[in-house]
Amino acid sequence: MTTARLPRRWRTVLVVVSVAATVPVLAYSPSPLTLTCALVLTASQAAALWELDRHPRRGAAVVLLASAGLQTMFPLFGPGIAFVVLCTCAWLRPAAETLWILGLAVVCVAGPAVVRGHWTAAALWLGAALLAWSWGALARARGERRVAERRRAVLEERARIARDLHDVLAHTVSVMVVQAAAADDVFESNPQRAREALRRTEEAGRQALTELRGFLRTVRADDGPDDEAGDGIDRAAPQPTLADLPRLTDTMGGTGLRVTLVCDGDGEVPWGVQVGVYRIVQEALTNTLRHARASAAEVLVRIGESEMRVRVRDDGRGPAGARGDGHGLAGMRERASLLGGTLHAGPRPGCAGFEVEAWLPVRETS
Incomplete structure (x- = not known):
């Protein structure tokens, strides 16, 4: 009132x-x-x-x-x-x-x-x-x-900032925790492996700081975003794209989770969709690392004529209900919805593991 x-x-x-x-x-x-x-x-x-x-x-x-x-x-x-x-x-x-x-x-x-x-x-x-x-x-x-x-605009902006901050930090912090635990486990029996794990922890921390600085520059910017394509993405700040997916999966591989990346199709994908795909894959793999107790995961990115399919599945046996806690799944669904697509997440039918699958439009259908 x-x-x-x-x-x-x-x-x-x-x-x-x-x-x-x-x-x-x-x-x-x-x-x-x-x-x-x-x-x-x-x-x-x-x-x-x-x-x-x-x-x-x-x-x-x-x-x-x-x-x-x-x-x-x-x-x-x-x-x-x-x-x-x-x-x-x-x-x-x-x-x-x-x-x-x-x-x-x-x-x-x-x-x-x-x-x-x-x-x-x-x-x-x-x-x-x-x-x-x-x-x-x-x-x-x-x-x-x-x-x-x-008031609604303020709440939406707060939700966007919370979602982006979660996306920036959740993945790298989870990797750091896993690497630090691995280093502690082999600190006395295998110092060389412990040092490697600590180096990967340092690399993940530096990556988190870099992404956080970019995020803060976006939030604190006095001028409007550089949005020439009209897709709501600030190109002045470093934003991950499809080209960064191999680096993401390699980072996850350093934690002991074997990640296979399969990319099919060729075509122009809007900048905003690329950022959304990266964040969805990042969050899905982070949930796998934190909750699934999985040994392997598969990432499929398939680009079609009018839409692209993104699927992340693992062989984990952790509680599926833990995947829905916090901002993770809600943030992925919101990203897919804002891009005009849909996202489904749940246990894989007929076998162990969890699956996240999204369909995102890449161009207007006539």
Whole structure:
């Protein structure tokens, strides 16, 4: 729920206009008592208008009652300021909270005309009251919609940053953990293998730092992304592509997981799809390394005329439910969806292991 504020300048204008509109009418006061009552109502109305921002419902009620009193004493005095206050109150507060003010406004602006038997004027004031309240409520609804859109944009950006940060760090950190554990296991019995594992850990750490720096440059960039192709990818920051898949599978091979990479087909693949394919394969292999207790994995990338198929399967026997924890599978599905494709993940039918398969469009179909 948004909270609207009435600027001080607008409150000053309302007070000045209300007093200026009332003073000429006071010259027609038939008696000192009527003049005194009119001055009290005018002052009360001005004070309520000044406090309208902090107390919109009470202020609107005072203004409406004062307007009704002035109309009763001075038939030529119209309820103009009442319509402005009704519209303002409907803008300041939610519609459900101002319905009773609308009812009070109908009574206050149309009641004096009904008492005098001026039915045409009463109908006119009734329509004006409904119109004023509708304008205020509509302005508030538009403001709330803009706030909701901005809030949704912020949440989507946070989700994108969380997904990208997860993609950048999860793989390399998992590799570092596995290599460090392997080094610890053979530290005394085979120092040479331990040193090799530590070197691979260092390489993975440096890779993580490089990718993290690129990610932070993207997030902190003051200028807009270099998106000449219109696919939402910032080419100013280093982004992995299909050409980087062999390096990714080689890195996984250093952890003891044998990864076979098969690439079929030839054709132009949009930059954004290449980045998405790399991240999907990276996350799928990371899940295999962390959860599957697998010895081998196979990566298939097949490029067709209008779409490409990406499949990652392993022979693991770890709990399949662990693969769905955290941001991993959700992030892969979201990437595939944003690229206009689909992704399926689950246990392999009829045999051990887990499979992730995605279909991503590479060009528009006619």
